[in-house]
Amino acid sequence: MDTTILATFTPELIVLGAALLVFLLDVLGVRKLETFGAVAVSATAIALLAVVADLGFAPLAVLRTIPASSIDLPLGPSLYVVTSLGLVFQAIFLTSALLVSLASLSRPSDEKGSAVFFGLLLMATVGMLFAAVASDLIFLLLAVEITGISTYLLVGYTRKDARSLEAAMKFYIVGALSSSLSFFGASLLFGAYGGTSFSVLARGTSVIGYPALALAGYALLLAGLGFKLTLVPFHAWAVDVYDGAPDDVSAFLAGGSKKIGVFAFFLLFTGPVLLAPALGVWCPAGHCSTVTLRPTLELALGVLAVLTMTIGNLLALQQKEVKRLLAYSSISQAGYMLIGVAVGTAPALAGATLQVFAHVFMKAGAFLVVAAVLGLGVGPRVEDWKGLARQRPYLMLAFALMLLSLAGIPLTIGFVSKFVLFSAAVQAEGWFVWLAVAGLLNSALSVFYYARFLKTIYLDSPPPDAPAPPRLFAPIGYGRSAAIAIAVVAIVAFGIDPQPVLSGMQAAATHFVAIGA
Amino acid sequence: MAVSFGIVGLLGTRLKKLEYGGWIAVGFAAAAMIVGLLVAAAEMLSPGSYTDQSFTWLHLPGSPGTFPNGFSLVMGSLVDPISALMLLVVTVVGFLVMLYSIGYMHHDHGLPRYYAELSLFLAAMTGLVIADNLLEFFLFWELVGVCSYFLIGFYYEKPSAASAAKEAFLVTRIGDVLFLLGIFLYFTVYATAGGGAGWAASGFKFVSGSTPFLAGAMGGNTPLLTVAGLMMLAGAAGKSAQFPLHAWLPDAMEGPTTVSALIHAATMVAAGVYLLVIASLFLGFTPDDRLAIVAVGGFTTFFAATMAVVHPDIKRVIAYSTISQLGYMVLGVGAGFAMVGMYHLFTHAFFKALLFLAAGSVIHAVGTQDLFKMGGLRKPMRVTAIAFAVGALSLSGIPPFAGFFSKDDVLSSVYTAAQSNPAYWPFLILAYATVFLTAYYIFRAWFLAFSGDKSRDPTLPAAHEGPWTMQVPLYVLSALAIVAGVLPFTPSFGSLFSLGGATSVPPTYGTTDLVLSSVSVGLGLGGILLARALWGNGRVYVLAPDSALQPMRTILLERYYIKAGYDWVGLRIVYGGSRVADFFERYVIDGTIHGFERLGTKLSNGLREGQTGLVSDYASYVVAGVIGLLILLLFVAPLIIASLGGP
Amino acid sequence: MTLPLLSVTLATLLIGTVLTFVAKEKARYVALATSVVFLLEVAALLAAYTVWPGPVNGSPGYANLESYSWIHLSWLSINYTVGVDGISLVMILLTAFLQIATVVYSWEETKEPGAFFGLLMLTCLGCFGVFIALDVLLFFLFWEAVLIPMFFLIGFWGGPRRRYAALKFFVYTHVASIVMLVGLLALVFYSGAKSFDFSAIYVAAHGLSPTVQTFLFLALFFGFGVKFPIVPFHTWLPDAHVEAPTAGSVLLAGLLLKLGAYGLIRWAVEILPIGMSHLTPLLYVVAFASIVWGSVIALAQRDLKRLIAYSSINHMGIVLLAIAVYSQLGLLAAVLLMFAHGVVSALLFMASGSVHHTFGTRDISKLGGITPVAPILATMLMVGSLASLGLPALISFPAEFTALLATWDRLAYWVLIPLVLLVVTAAFYLWMMQRVLFGPQRNIPEKAHDIPWFETAAMGILVALVIVYGILPGFLVNVIVNSPVYGFPGFP
């Protein structure tokens, strides 16, 4: 039994071990950033291979640690369950961690606190990996907490920069608040159902005859986890944090850790509860009606999705600073993902998953490029980037591709993911069609600021009197170049032919939807 | 054959840049004339025969209403008696005018353009004449229209010329679109007729297989047929400057006199009448149509003549007389004797061209068109004076000049028709009154220009005859203006006055009814005498300022304010309306867009105000969100879902 | 067809576009070469089409059909499916001609030539793609690929108010294309066709209830209509035209407006005839509104480009009318008119562009008597205007004639509306010519001279087309009526 547990948690253990190794090395007095980086990169890479193998990717069959027979089993009392969709998310999480640590290799090798950085990065990843196999609400929340706490520290790890400390502070306070909210919500559910296992939630037989209790619990969980997913109105922290945090950390937050929220939403609001029976009669304002969880939640999710998309884009419309612009855009992107959760059908989940997958490359990639450019001494404001395409054509080409993908321009993965997502919404019929319309209108809106940004980079010319940044033509380092290159290749390749990933996600989603049964 | 003429014209246009391009154009015109003569001769040798060659231009798919199985449009050439006759007129006058131009235009610049456009016109006109179906007819119809547009605007630096050209195009355009509708109606009529399907398939040709025209196939008095006829009339009215679409022709005199002679007297304006003539056969006008045609023709005849009475400009006088004479032709067709209209068209082409060319050589000599400056030109320009006189006599219908016979036929044909339909009487009277006016105004012009011993305006240059190229056409046309009237009496030539193989309709009514003839001749002579009394021997009859006729005179000079009315409608109503619409477009429809744009920017900045940077605020957003969610989930959502009829 | 001609052509354009972008100063040569090759390939396509046996009756089979699976899921299958029929071929021919003409016309573009010509190429590429795509996603992909470059063309090579114009153009057309996309998706999923393939949708759509068909058609009509543009969603057009660089206006009027009409025919009319039949009155109203509004407002314009823009609205209104009457004749007329208007409006916009940079203004009330100074330019403008007002023997006449005939056949005396408006159209063109070409010379700049060779060449090509297809439209007609839609059951 133990061995199977260990086998099940191979990727988690690898990454955890790597984290501990990093801290150990630090204690042993190793100071070279490359060392820690190498550990992180290799660990995440190996774990990634393992996960992909578990997904049934034939060439890696030898690395397989979980037999197919024990994947996508119906929910039981245990704390964890391995679903193929969970594995897909694990792969996504690991990819983002891999990209970031790869890029971080290019930071000055004598940088202080690099061990802390990589260690915390790996710890956060561990949390995310655990969340992906959670089968119990508390287990899930604890995993989320692991990630949360690590990322609080990650944001402020330099302990010098005032901006990043301020960011860490805000992140921490809002984060702590949200976690207490989620736990309170969990406690209410515990009361309502007499348990926190998803199987219990799925069965939906309430111990205490208050549908209100369950509804309130879910409401609080929506809020608490919505913080992770930067849903409006729980988004305000994100902009400041992405702005203030060290650039590579922003990349990880936007591209990686935020996605944990998406899967948490999948677990809480789609799979298990999809088939949950009616909660019972609930009489708000003297008007009684039988409350069924899923439709009620759909409404709330839909509202949140539209709010998030629209306000996120509107906020970005007039934004003048690069990192904040990207932050706002990632808020709106979260809204798109939420459409998938609201619709809740297998195609929708597949679409949302693809969107998450795409977002890793688009957003993390974009932040990595920003980190590189800021490293060149270019200013943080959009107008500082005028005509940058002339000096750094390739870097800017990569950036342009990422922006186009974020804007959902055809032949990029961003387009495919949005397209699948919205098609799924339309295919689900009913009022979800309007979610698709809202999403499309928003993507139209978003194109404005992306286009304006591109125009600044490509067609404007820098003010003649402004002095050229000192290290304008300095190399950006192999690790970072590699990471960016991977992102670009992924964006274009999957943009042209998403079939390989998409079919896998489709299958996984189909199983996941049936998990509640 | 249409092709060959097309080539003629196009070659003419090709030769713009060459030196002596004029002579080349003349050469081609001569060739055209020879062909024309040959065709006519051939036609006379085998009376009533017709030859038709055509190819399918377009084969169109079906349309459920009228053409379920689709139909064809063809291009071809049809040579039958009447088209041969028309061909004759066009080519002969065309050649003479070309020749005349050599002398008349020699000191103008832009000659290549002139000859090119004139050749193109000749080509198009011949094409129109020998078109073997209505669509082709319409095609060339429009082409001659645009040629006239170019030639009226030949002196395009003159604003008046440019505007006259525009006006001509526009007014005829009104007729044309109605004509187009007429064509649709005609298609419908035929496609639904007995055996119409085959007809449609063969492209609605005037000639189908062995049957010449579908004469009377459409007989009867269906409303559709009536409307079709009226539309044809509208088209003809536009081209032939009949009331109320007449206003453009006088202004068209802005073009060179040669152009006026060829296009706006002899050929193009006659195309309208030609259309009515053939339409009277392939469509068969209903009684209502005929009455409408007669009304238009009769009224125009008189109406135009009155305006000619007072006008000081020699060319405009002739222009008004053209409108009036076209009225006679329309009258003849309307009366039910198409060939009579054709007959008058035939003679009129010659004597009106003659008049214009004579007037042209006067203008060429003295450099003005104002009759009241001329005078005493009889001595220096004997040839011209005689030529003009011949033309004038022919116009006034004095025997034995050509005009007498044809006009007399028109009158008597209307008289004949009036016997059966009293509604024709008023127009018959108008027609007779016009005979008197015609004689008066044309001889007023003659006396003003030629009588007396010196010109009234001493500043005018010493007059002289033009070169031989200008005189020859005068001789020829004078001769024709005399003999053209009697030519049709010869059986072979008369056979040209027949349509669709119907037996020749010898235009000989007038000769049988001496009373009518003598009345008209008497009126004509009366007019001449009055003109002589008032204007003879260089006299100028000045109307007393306080005379009761004064206001009438101004009305006539102002052309009954019809042109002014058109301009007013065009400017105030149409243009004004469009300005209003434009305003609406810019400020109402567009304004909303601006509104949205500003709204977006405002929203964006307003929302960003919320990013205060103070963490407590962020926390408060979270709390607010929680409360909102609780309300939503606990109260709003259940109610909504319940109202939607439960989960 | 063993050779995948369409894909080859697409590849040519793609490569050409990329090369043009990187070619910087030499861009124009690359662009020209690409366009020429493209034209040759189109000629080959036409040749292949003339020997094409034709579709099996009632089945939407298309020539040069190619289909490869692209994205395949349990609930949707997206293919790379391309094919042509007569309608798309005629449009493709137009694209090829306009591409060459545009490239030649802007031969001496100096501002960022690489990007400029690249964007021109990209626009044409997109249009070509739209015309060959037989798969919803592919279609939408190319549709967007047209939108973006045009946005940049207007926004960065345009006139003083270009930012606003570009924005407006973008908002209108993008919002419209979103509605269109939703409509198409709904069409796919509601009809139960799990495939985005045209023929699959065509077959499945028969199962839709009339109500659903009507709503879907309405969405599609709006989506495509804005591109037409239909009143009252037309105000983006004049601004876009006025501000766009000449080449931009040419492609805008010549091709982009046709995309709307083509899309409507291919994705709405052919698939949802029932839905259309329920909306015919609406279509008629909109069409008549566009016809009237277009030419009435044109009468009030002083800017040459605005005038032509509004006359475009009028002409596209006639196209819509011809589509709305829904008869074989009407469809033929619509396509013919699309082709004709494409060529003529391109010619007119080129001419007005030349007027602008030769005489420094496009304000009709300021211009006057340019004929002696620039006879060639004057001739071009005159031919364009005469063609546009429907003079026989010029390209528009056969189209308008058939369109009006089809209208007469369906709507009887309602045809008087377009007929009367023909007079108005003639009025403003004649007025414009009188003011601009004729009359005394007014503020002619000192160094004003006739247009350079490349502009002459570009317009010469179009003038040749105007005359050739005016005299011999038979070729186009035969190509069009050989389209599968003419074999569809129940197509009157």
Place this chain on the structure above:
Amino acid sequence: MTDLSVASFLFLSGALLAIGLFGILTRRNFILLLIAVEIAMNAAILNFVYFAAFAGTSQGLSGQAIAVVLVGLAATEIAVGLAIVLALNRQRGSINVGEATTLKL
């Protein structure tokens, strides 16, 4: 037991949560914020304990166990919070969050 008592207990924990939230919204002193967060957290813990006693557990974790875990978690959070406080204090010599508003808009 009756639902009434459920309501009363819920009222208690709810009040606790409210107090915590109120503190988070109104305090500017980081330390006080930490305390407020703790109070909010304890509301949840209290719930678990109470519900465990009331409803028992059908399967999975027991309420008491969860409560214990959460206490530990809360402690960790506080530790992290204090770390940030220290850094912040060293950095700008104040722990007033009202002064740390350089990142905005």
